[in-house]
Amino acid sequence: MARESDRPGGRSAGPRGRYSRAALTFTALSVLVAIAFVLSLSIGPAAAGLGALFGQLTGGEADIAILIMREIRLPRALLALMIGATLGVSGAALQGFLRNPLAEPGVIGVSASAALGAVLAIYSGLSASVPLALPALAIGGALVAVAILQVLSGGRSTLTLILAGVAISSIAGALTSLALNLSPNPFAAQEIIIWMLGSITDRSMVHVALAAPFIVVGVAMLLATAHRLEALTLGEEAAIGMGVDLKRLRLLIVLGTALSVGAATAVSGVIGFVGLVVPHLLRPLVGHRPALLLPVSGLGGALLLLVADILVRLVTPGSELKLGVLTALVGAPFFLWLVIASREGGVP
Amino acid sequence: MIDSSAGAAHSGSGTVKRLVACAAILLLAGAATAEADGSVHQSQRKPQHIVSLNLCTDQLLMQMVDPERISAITFLARDPRTSAMAGEARRLPVTSGVAEEVIALRPDLVLAGTFSTRQTVSILRRLGYRVVEFEPETDIAAIRQNMRTMAAAVGEPERGEAMVAAVDRRLAHVPPPSGRRPVYADYDANGFTSGSGTLRAAIAEVAGFQMLGERLGFAGPRQIPLEQMLVEQPDIIDPGEAYAGPALATQIVHHPALRRLMREQKVIDVPSAYTTCGNLRSLRALDILLQARREL
Numbered sequence: 001m002a003r004e005s006d007r008p009g010g011r012s013a014g015p016r017g018r019y020s021r022a023a024l025t026f027t028a029l030s031v032l033v034a035i036a037f038v039l040s041l042s043i044g045p046a047a048a049g050l051g052a053l054f055g056q057l058t059g060g061e062a063d064i065a066i067l068i069m070r071e072i073r074l075p076r077a078l079l080a081l082m083i084g085a086t087l088g089v090s091g092a093a094l095q096g097f098l099r100n101p102l103a104e105p106g107v108i109g110v111s112a113s114a115a116l117g118a119v120l121a122i123y124s125g126l127s128a129s130v131p132l133a134l135p136a137l138a139i140g141g142a143l144v145a146v147a148i149l150q151v152l153s154g155g156r157s158t159l160t161l162i163l164a165g166v167a168i169s170s171i172a173g174a175l176t177s178l179a180l181n182l183s184p185n186p187f188a189a190q191e192i193i194i195w196m197l198g199s200i201t202d203r204s205m206v207h208v209a210l211a212a213p214f215i216v217v218g219v220a221m222l223l224a225t226a227h228r229l230e231a232l233t234l235g236e237e238a239a240i241g242m243g244v245d246l247k248r249l250r251l252l253i254v255l256g257t258a259l260s261v262g263a264a265t266a267v268s269g270v271i272g273f274v275g276l277v278v279p280h281l282l283r284p285l286v287g288h289r290p291a292l293l294l295p296v297s298g299l300g301g302a303l304l305l306l307v308a309d310i311l312v313r314l315v316t317p318g319s320e321l322k323l324g325v326l327t328a329l330v331g332a333p334f335f336l337w338l339v340i341a342s343r344e345g346g347v348p
Numbered sequence: 349m350i351d352s353s354a355g356a357a358h359s360g361s362g363t364v365k366r367l368v369a370c371a372a373i374l375l376l377a378g379a380a381t382a383e384a385d386g387s388v389h390q391s392q393r394k395p396q397h398i399v400s401l402n403l404c405t406d407q408l409l410m411q412m413v414d415p416e417r418i419s420a421i422t423f424l425a426r427d428p429r430t431s432a433m434a435g436e437a438r439r440l441p442v443t444s445g446v447a448e449e450v451i452a453l454r455p456d457l458v459l460a461g462t463f464s465t466r467q468t469v470s471i472l473r474r475l476g477y478r479v480v481e482f483e484p485e486t487d488i489a490a491i492r493q494n495m496r497t498m499a500a501a502v503g504e505p506e507r508g509e510a511m512v513a514a515v516d517r518r519l520a521h522v523p524p525p526s527g528r529r530p531v532y533a534d535y536d537a538n539g540f541t542s543g544s545g546t547l548r549a550a551i552a553e554v555a556g557f558q559m560l561g562e563r564l565g566f567a568g569p570r571q572i573p574l575e576q577m578l579v580e581q582p583d584i585i586d587p588g589e590a591y592a593g594p595a596l597a598t599q600i601v602h603h604p605a606l607r608r609l610m611r612e613q614k615v616i617d618v619p620s621a622y623t624t625c626g627n628l629r630s631l632r633a634l635d636i637l638l639q640a641r642r643e644l
Contacts, residue, residue: 045573068575071605125594187537187597194596202539202574204604319571 022286022296029299033081036306040077041069043313075208079200080309081302082208082215083264084274088301089294090257091275093222096229096290097253100161101280101338105261106272108161109168110145114258114265115195116172116179117141121266123183131206135214139262141172146254197324198271200309211263218260222294225252229290271324273331274301280334394503395457395478400425401445401468402461404625405482407433408498409459411628412507415440419453429589432621432629447471457501485626487550491515494626511628518631522638525556530644532637533560533582535606536620537597539574543567548623551630555637557584578605584614584640616640 087105094103105111117137121127127134145168152164176195180188228249231239240246265271278300279293286292305323312321397419400406406425409418410433423444424430425437443449445465450458450472458479460469472479480501485491492512499508532552534542542548543561545568552559560582561570577585587601587610600606622633 044575064578064581067605067608068578071603071608072575072578122594122596128594183593183595185591185593185595185598187591188593188595191596202600202603206604 022289022292025282025285025296026299029296029303033299033303033306036303036310037077037081040080040306040310041073043310044068044073045313045317071204072202075203075205076200076309077306078208079203079211079267080305082212083200083268083271084302084305085298086215086219086260086264086301087271087274087305088278088297088299089219089222090261091301092279092290092293092297093225093229093253094257094275095279096232096293097225097249098161099232101342102162102276102335104273104276105142105257106270106274107276107335108145108149108165109172110142110149110257110261111265111270111272112169112172112176113145114138114142114262115270116176117262118266118269119176119179119195123179123185123188131210135210135263135266138266139214139258142262142265143254143258145172146258150250150254193322195269197322197328198269199320199322199324200268201320203267207267211267214259214263218256218258218263219298221252221256222260223298225249225256226291226294229294233288233290268323271305271327273327273335274304276338277327277331277334278304280338395455395501397453397455398457398459398502399443399450399453399455400459401443401450401465402459402482403430403464404461404485404494404627405459405498406437407431407625407627407629408482408494409502410436410440411511412495412498412504413502417502419455420449428621429591429619430621430624432619432625432627432632434621450477451475459498459501485630486545486547488515488519488554488626491626491630514628515631518634519554522554522634523556529556529558530583530641531560531563531580532557532584532586532640533577533580534586534588534618535577535601536569536588537591537595537600539571539577539600540569541572541577542569546623547626547630548618548633551623551633552637555634556641557637574600574603574606578609581609582613583644584616585610586616586618589617589619614640614644 090110091104094105094108095101097103115138117140118134120141121134121137126137148168149161149164152160173196177192180192180195183189228239228244231242231244232249234242236246275297279297282296282300283293286296304327308323308326311326312323315321394417396417398409398413398417399419400409400421403422403424406421409421410425415436418440420441420443421437423442425440426434426442428434431437441453443453445468447468450468455477458469458472458477460479460481462481462483469479469481480497482494482497483490485494492515495508495511495515496505499505499511534540534548541561542559543564543566544559546559546561549559549562560572560577560580561567563580564572564576587606588598591598616636618633618636622630622636
């Protein structure tokens with residue numbers, strides 16, 4: 001992958017070749033996402049395969065199989081799909097807008113701040129009486145983080161952005177830990193691991209219903225910026241010359257990221273590196289065009305998270321790994337490579 | 349020797365005297381070790397300053413001796429979630445099981461579990477205190493055994509035999525199990541359910557049930573996925589008590605799929621306080637389970 005990113009593939013090909021390659025990428029990813037979605041539904045500890053579901057629709061056994069599908073595996077697969085797409089799209093959008101290859105909701109502390117909001121909502125008992133408080137506070141947390149980053153990353157320095165992200169993540173992580181430790185519930189303190197590494201085990205349709213509207217609106221806002229981000233690749237002046245309203249663009253990015261990442265983190269905890277890895281892997285395949293990269297990254301993110309969530313069930317059945325463990329195992333070395341590459345001035 | 353220095357400290361009133369007594373304890377500790385290791389039966393006087401360092405010995409002790417003879421129990425004994433005697437425990441002093449606290453109480457007998465406060469026990473032993481250790485009660489036989497060990501340690505053999513007899517009388521009145529053993533599944537925070545080798549499984553067996561964990565073939569408590577719970581369809585589900593404050597671990601009880609299962613199957617509540625430790629109060633768990641069996 002490194003070689004491919006160093007030598008952008010689209011540049012040598014003509015426009016036609018570029019589009020057909022992008023179309024191929026789209027189609028392939030869509031098919032893979034569909035396959036992964038079905039796989040996710042059919043894999044689980046109960047060995048209630050799809051065959052059992054459709055085989056004996058009359059018996060009591062099928063009843064249970066349907067219940068397991070509808071109430072346990074379907075929400076899980078839907079969440080992996082939506083959260084993965086959120087992370088992919090927001091990663092691509094943030095990288096394009098901040099013109100910074102290391103930008104990603106996890107790395108720059110947006111996810112951690114959203115997790116803090118979610119933890120405050122759940123463990124204070126607020127979300128038990130007002131369910132909407134959960135996504136609302138998580139989105140609020142994400143909004144604060146994006147706002148701080150907007151102020152701090154004015155200089156466009158990679159270092160500033162990452163350092164600000166580290167600081168925001170640390171503060172949010174410490175406050176999350178504090179909030180969990182103050183809970184009277186003896187299990188709360190141990191749950192820091194769920195919030196730091198993410199999990200979508202045993203979520204229900206209630207979670208899907210809570211997160212989906214915000215994720216859909218947020219991702220739609222981000223996708224709407226695709227063409228403006230493309231103009232921005234030519235520089236701010238050129239973009240303004242082409243009629244891009246930078247203030248409006250900023251607003252869309254900030255709100256879109258906060259809404260989608262906030263709602264996603266509220267139900268899954270922090271899942272890192274998806275938004276970092278996916279756009280980088282796919283960028284050469286769509287000719288480095290943000291207009292194509294955003295939707296493709298959404299598909300790629302969904303695929304990555306669906307696969308990761310299948311793997312956590314297969315690798316250590318019984319005591320599932322946290323999702324973030326897998327994404328970090330893939331993403332953190334990639335992040336290191338990006339840091340080294342950017343130090344040498346060879347950022348793709 | 350410890351007894352005598354403790355007596356000296358009682359007669360004094362000033363801090364200095366107490367400090368001197370403490371120093372004396374420390375100095376004499378080494379010499380006292382040999383004596384403290386002697387058999388339980390050799391102690392002529394009944395211990396009057398008993399400190400318990402384990403939730404289970406706390407409860408057995410409270411059931412066996414008068415409160416005046418108990419210098420301290422653990423803070424855990426006051427938690428109604430784990431202790432079947434939280435009310436009684438509130439009237440007694442508690443420690444958090446740190447050696448300093450225990451030494452300050454000048455106990456003539458320390459009771460400990462074999463799995464808890466290991467550091468404290470080793471320090472106390474080194475200083476010459478008489479420490480008696482108890483295995484966790486994971487079956488009915490262990491309850492009888494620990495009752496007798498405790499009775500010998502505190503010098504109340506008749507009381508111990510009376511407690512054992514009470515357990516046996518209750519067991520003798522259990523109607524014999526008939527036909528298929530219904531499956532009983534507890535489902536606690538984080539999706540933990542009990543397997544074989546737990547006191548809960550032992551009591552469930554007496555009541556004519558099979559634990560879900562036993563049927564699945566594992567020992568001790570273990571996490572099982574919600575999906576498996578739905579597939580197994582246990583006859584009786586015990587979702588555990590509510591905890592103070594929300595947590596993801598305890599939210600699983602509200603999962604729509606589990607809710608539906610609980611609407612279809614019988615739901616009971618055997619408080620874990622009755623099965624965390626084995627003592628007279630554990631018989632209440634048996635009563636609840638027998639009631640459930642009659643109602644099935």
